[in-house]
Amino acid sequence: xxxxxxxxxxSNCDHDTEYVARTVLGxxxxxxxxxxxxxxxxxxxxLPGGFAHGDYLRTGAIARFSPIMQEVSKFAAAGGxxxxxxxxxxxxxxxxxxxxxxxxxxxxxxxxxxxxxxVEQTDTPFTMACRPGQRLRIPIAxxxxxxxxxxxxxxxxxRNRQVVFRYVSASGEVSDEANPNxxxxxxxxxxxxxxxxxxxxxxxxxxxxxxxxSADGLAVFESILKWGRESFDxxxxxMATAPAVLNx
Amino acid sequence: xxxxxxxxxxxxxxDPQGTTVAxxxxxxxxxxxxxxxxxxYFELEIDATSADEARRLAAEAADRLLSNxxxxxxxxxxxx
Numbered sequence: 483x484x485x486x487x488x489x490x491x492x493s494n495c496d497h498d499t500e501y502v503a504r505t506v507l508g509x510x511x512x513x514x515x516x517x518x519x520x521x522x523x524x525x526x527x528x529l530p531g532g533f534a535h536g537d538y539l540r541t542g543a544i545a546r547f548s549p550i551m552q553e554v555s556k557f558a559a560a561g562g563x564x565x566x567x568x569x570x571x572x573x574x575x576x577x578x579x580x581x582x583x584x585x586x587x588x589x590x591x592x593x594x595x596x597x598x599x600x601v602e603q604t605d606t607p608f609t610m611a612c613r614p615g616q617r618l619r620i621p622i623a624x625x626x627x628x629x630x631x632x633x634x635x636x637x638x639x640x641r642n643r644q645v646v647f648r649y650v651s652a653s654g655e656v657s658d659e660a661n662p663n664x665x666x667x668x669x670x671x672x673x674x675x676x677x678x679x680x681x682x683x684x685x686x687x688x689x690x691x692x693x694x695x696s697a698d699g700l701a702v703f704e705s706i707l708k709w710g711r712e713s714f715d716x717x718x719x720x721m722a723t724a725p726a727v728l729n730x
Numbered sequence: 731x732x733x734x735x736x737x738x739x740x741x742x743x744x745d746p747q748g749t750t751v752a753x754x755x756x757x758x759x760x761x762x763x764x765x766x767x768x769x770x771y772f773e774l775e776i777d778a779t780s781a782d783e784a785r786r787l788a789a790e791a792a793d794r795l796l797s798n799x800x801x802x803x804x805x806x807x808x809x810x
Contacts, residue, residue: 539770539795539796540798543795543798544795547795575800576798581800582800583798583800583801585739585743585744585746585801586746586747587746588744588746589746590746590747590750628746630743630744630800630801631800632742632800664744664746
């Protein structure tokens with residue numbers, strides 16, 4: 483599989499993500515500058531963490547206008563898997579590829595620590611290899627991760643099973659204590675209605691080897707490979723089959 | 731012409747920064763400050779032939795970039 487990792491000025495998890503795709507998973511990966519206008523034949527696109535454009539104005543507010551984002555939107559509309567991690571999630575929200583917005587953490591503190599998220603949906607390209615309810619111990623590192631959406635939008639997300647990841651305690655309870663930033667309903671990650679675009683605040687790419695404290699994040703990347711295997715028809719990735727794979 | 735754009739969080743959206751500023755003011759003894767909402771302020775210098783034209787352009791800029799309609803609303807003042 484070929485991964486594209488988009489690089490904005492201020493991205494700082496681009497190389498971590500590249501490392502996981504290339505060195506841990508042995509896949510092809512290309513870093514793509516935000517001013518490029520081609521995803522260069524990638525099968526999966528990742529918007530990495532960082533501080534695109536210094537988080538000026540609002541997180542992701544300026545990055546959404548980068549030329550590459552038009553290609554990301556087209557790729558997503560065609561059913562291609564797009565993952566936004568942390569700042570990448572914020573960019574997807576600003577770009578309207580996912581609903582809602584991010585507010586400053588309720589504590590006003592930049593939180594950087596390992597925590598637990600529960601995987602609630604396993605029919606996305608980024609969670610297919612997870613067990614329903616599986617808990618991942620992965621880190622967060624953000625100051626603006628307080629997910630907000632109008633109550634009707636939140637209700638719709640819950641109804642459509644679009645809440646993919648939720649902050650939970652070590653024993654799996656969804657509690658206020660387990661919520662690091664004030665996100666509504668402990669939401670850590672969501673998907674779009676078509677389920678091929680996923681955004682999450684925690685960093686799975688920072689937890690893919692035991693040497694760094696946890697390898698739980700691998701489940702997200704192994705899911706992409708599983709999605710790829712099940713979507714490939716011979717040597718050709720047929721985007722048209724992607725939704726069918728997810729609905730199996 | 732100058733358009734001033736005031737962007738604030740919608741009333742329904744919790745403002746952790748404003749709340750913290752209010753608490754700090756209370757610590758300083760300003761007990762009569764009931765609430766604080768923090769926002770953003772922009773001054774746009776615009777080449778426009780009329781105030782209406784400047785206002786239209788500022789509104790477009792606010793809709794597309796300066797504010798996020800999910801959480802924020804804005805108000806515009808135009809001065810020549």
